[in-house]
Amino acid sequence: MTLAWREAINAFKRAPMLSALSITTIAFSLFAFGLFGLVALNIRQALTQIEERVEVRAFLGDGTAPEASAAALGDIQAFPEVASATLITSRQALDRARKELGEFNDIFDAALLPASIDIQLKPGFRDPTHVRAVAARIRTYDFVEDVRFGEEWVEKLHQIRNASTLAGLALGLTFAIVAVIIIGSTIRMAVLARVREIAIMRLVGATDGFVRRPFLIEGALKGAMGGLLALLLTWLANEIVGRVAFEAAFFDIRLSIAGIFAGALIGLGGSAFSVGRHLRDL
Amino acid sequence: MIRFTRVRKEYPRTGVALQDVSFFVNKGEFVFLTGPSGAGKSTILKLIFADELPTAGEVKVANVSSATLQRRDVASLRRKLGIIFQDFRLLEDRNVEANVAFALEVTGAPRALIGPRVAKLLAQVGLASQGRAYPRELSGGEQQRVAIARALANDPVAIVADEPTGNLDDRATRGVFQLLRDINATGTAVMMATHDLELVKRSNCRTLELNDGTLVFDSAEQMPGADTP
């Protein structure tokens, strides 16, 4: 093991309470970040699932000529936003309604459901602006009587998603800054506790980089440990929610590793900032 | 090897510490630096190991000039020097071996070479069997020997010693001084600040004397037979 690593690990032994404190504060910062991330993740997933079902349905007027509707179908299928479009005849609409509403199928005996073109949009075009644009274009066919696409809730869901993303970013950034300040001040204390040693290192010819390295390793290690602890806490919280409320999605392995990495990066950033400032005037 | 050219040093609050100091120290020389307290001895040594920069004039050590010195050059300059202080400056939480090894680790020496090198250095200063001891378990003289071993770790061209015997009794003083003479005999220059005029007189080495920031006497310029009183 190199001197820098030994030094970094010694720092834990030398000040175990301080080290534990900085690890837990980083852990709690990232835990809050993680919880919010989890909420965002779940909203996002729910949204994607709902969005997959976003569908534009164009109802056709009675007695629309089959050639006209077939031509329109072809046109619509060629729209860049459209993934698929299907013609549902009035007969098929009835069958579908019967299937969906099983025991009430008698009701539909006499009813006449309008024929429609059901349109599925490509991912990335399922937001309100695109949906509305597509709907407007379809409305221009004069045999199209009405276009439905669940206008309001598509818009509402998007608002929620945008707000949650924004809040997540703001809160996450705030916590990251708090964590940087905390690790910065613990590194500051570590530097001050070792002024003598640093002075001696310098006397025997240590470079600035060499002096800095153990502090950077120390910061990164603490950050990574904080990240790991935060991941554990978030996972526990997720499990508890799963037990008492509903099954929520958890970060996948890549996001989990990214979280630990983020912790290490926060620790590294905090200590680099602090060490840089304090070594200059030692 | 060490050249001061019209060096002036002013500190922010205390003012002028050195003025118009010029001298030259050759490879392998042994030079005493004497003078009353506050005369500027420590300041001269700090200028040599680039702990301070001259306000005016030039300090040149091992071909590194203060005029062009960058922060990143300081480390490599110090690896060519061995620096010793009155208060030893050892790391209390490390044993003797680790204290000496420290100077080698700092320069990125290969680990396999550090152990044997430390053993050799400790033997050289007469502490072969005390490697596992901690500084507080040693006498002052022994602690200073550890510091000397550390100073020698990177084969310095010069030893810079600021009152290395200032905290030692007579016997330990003689021992440490003899050790420095032995090191000097192998070709390493030594510049030693001291208050111990007895030592200076006995040893018959070149002496630079400072008074109030000015160089007032350099025994190298007192040529034999010159008309001195």
Ligand SMILES: Nc1ncnc2c1ncn2[C@@H]1O[C@H](COP(=O)(O)OP(=O)(O)OP(=O)(O)O)[C@@H](O)[C@H]1O
């Ligand atoms: N870091 C400093 N900041 C300000 N003034 C200083 C500093 N170091 C030394 N001085 C001033 O410079 C002058 C010379 O000090 P220096 O330490 O070089 O003397 P010295 O000959 O080593 O004395 P002593 O024998 O007591 O060690 C003194 O007047 C001192 O006050």
Ligand SMILES: [Mg+2]
């Ligand atoms: Mg002094």
